Amino acid sequence: MADEEGKQNDGARLPENTKSEPPVAPGPGIRLGRPFGIPIYVSPSWFVIAAFITVLLAPQHGDTSDPANDFGNELGAWRYVMSLAYAVFLYASVVVHELAHSALAKRLGLPVRRIVIHFLGGVSEIEKESDAPGKAFWIAFVGPLTSGVLAALGFGVYQLIPHGDTVGLGQKVAATLVFGFWASNLLVALFNLLPGLPLDGGQMLRATVWKMTGKAMTGTTAAAWAGRGLALAVFVVMNLVYVRDGTIDPFGLGLAVFMAMFIWFGASQALVVAKLRQRIPGLSARAMTRRAISVEARVPLAEALRRAHEVDARGIVLVDGTGRPTGLMNEAQVIATPEQRRPWVEAGDVARPLEAGLMVAAELTGEALLDVLRANPAPEYLVVEPDGSIVGVLAASDVQAAFLGRPPGPPPAPRRMAPQR
Numbered sequence: 001m002a003d004e005e006g007k008q009n010d011g012a013r014l015p016e017n018t019k020s021e022p023p024v025a026p027g028p029g030i031r032l033g034r035p036f037g038i039p040i041y042v043s044p045s046w047f048v049i050a051a052f053i054t055v056l057l058a059p060q061h062g063d064t065s066d067p068a069n070d071f072g073n074e075l076g077a078w079r080y081v082m083s084l085a086y087a088v089f090l091y092a093s094v095v096v097h098e099l100a101h102s103a104l105a106k107r108l109g110l111p112v113r114r115i116v117i118h119f120l121g122g123v124s125e126i127e128k129e130s131d132a133p134g135k136a137f138w139i140a141f142v143g144p145l146t147s148g149v150l151a152a153l154g155f156g157v158y159q160l161i162p163h164g165d166t167v168g169l170g171q172k173v174a175a176t177l178v179f180g181f182w183a184s185n186l187l188v189a190l191f192n193l194l195p196g197l198p199l200d201g202g203q204m205l206r207a208t209v210w211k212m213t214g215k216a217m218t219g220t221t222a223a224a225w226a227g228r229g230l231a232l233a234v235f236v237v238m239n240l241v242y243v244r245d246g247t248i249d250p251f252g253l254g255l256a257v258f259m260a261m262f263i264w265f266g267a268s269q270a271l272v273v274a275k276l277r278q279r280i281p282g283l284s285a286r287a288m289t290r291r292a293i294s295v296e297a298r299v300p301l302a303e304a305l306r307r308a309h310e311v312d313a314r315g316i317v318l319v320d321g322t323g324r325p326t327g328l329m330n331e332a333q334v335i336a337t338p339e340q341r342r343p344w345v346e347a348g349d350v351a352r353p354l355e356a357g358l359m360v361a362a363e364l365t366g367e368a369l370l371d372v373l374r375a376n377p378a379p380e381y382l383v384v385e386p387d388g389s390i391v392g393v394l395a396a397s398d399v400q401a402a403f404l405g406r407p408p409g410p411p412p413a414p415r416r417m418a419p420q421r
Helices: 044-061 070-075 078-107 133-160 169-192 200-213 216-241 250-277 301-310 331-336 339-344 366-375 396-404
Strands: 030-033 040-042 112-118 121-126 292-296 315-319 325-329 351-353 359-361 380-384 390-395
Touching: 044 078, 044 112, 078 112, 078 121, 078 133, 078 169, 133 169, 133 200, 200 216, 216 250, 292 301, 292 390, 301 315, 301 339, 315 390, 325 331, 325 380, 325 390, 359 366, 366 396, 390 396
Parallel strands: 040 112, 292 315, 359 380
Antiparallel strands: 030 040, 112 121, 315 325, 325 351, 380 390
16 A cells, blocks of 8 residues: 655655654545544545445345345345445444544554555554554554444444334334444454454554563564464465355455455565664664765856765755855756756755755654654755754655665766867
8 A cells, every 4th residue: 555755855755654743645535534633535446345345235135036025125226325325334434443543543642644445444544653562552452442332332223223024114224234334343343353463453462562572573573473374364264164065155265365465465564664663763864964065056056066076975055155054955956957057057056945944953863863854854954963063964865775774875976068069
């Protein structure tokens, strides 16, 4: 779940904390609102599944070709509207479920980027991992708890609504929708409590093992393998459910495969992300800083690159006549400048003015460093000592490479200019 986030100012994407209050990125769909300051978006894929649910469930509300089926004949084509209403109610419940996760996470000090509702349900994009197993447990548990409360409320309302063959059409419709509401919320609560990643129950299992062992990675590994085992169990059980008289229902088989793959790959992805996150504490602004030279803005670009190449520097800082830093050379703009034009392009033309957010303390490490970089997206940053002296230039691409365990990319070394004729 190509993403355009993190590509502002030609900068490389910084590592995200996966499933700091950053600027809200453009949403992947229609924005519903911003409750508790959390943007909620509906992905276009939801409309596909809503149409599928509508077509799939409409026949369940009565066969209009059967004269004895009063409910079906009274509804007529309106049964499609009722099925669509059920799809909307179902996903409204998903919104509340995810909002419970996100609201509690935000209350506990974890930044939430947004909630996205898509064909699989929904996802809360919580950008920082809990620093304690207790927080992780309650953030995971509050989702199924909320769905369970909705199911109980819906069941109570259902008992108050007259239902049966003798009631009117309006009461039948209301009873049918309320029944679907509480039943689907109960299903969501129970399914999410299954003990395996990426489900909420898997997050709770992870937090429990983390608490017992004192190691978050051990909890993640245990919950991820539990998720893989759960995927196999779901596949087997769902196939048994859909076997009728020795015949396997093709729809049931497809659904079983889909659900098993969703859980398996979700568990595997959680394990990969956890392994990547282990590198975060080792990130250091000082260690990743590129050696830099200082030049004035009116120096030709070709000359600035020549000076940097002479001392094997991979960063260029613009300074004024007093030596005060005023800007940073943008590597992407340098590469995009044709070689034959570089002698006539000033260094200041391919630089970004130095703003307060682009100055990074050399002693920053781990999450603290990532928080600063996410709050101020840019391709390059000026790294300084506590006394304000320049250490060098930190490239976002180098941070990303370190996070992924790759060596930093080569510098944009100047090439010899072709002779003019």
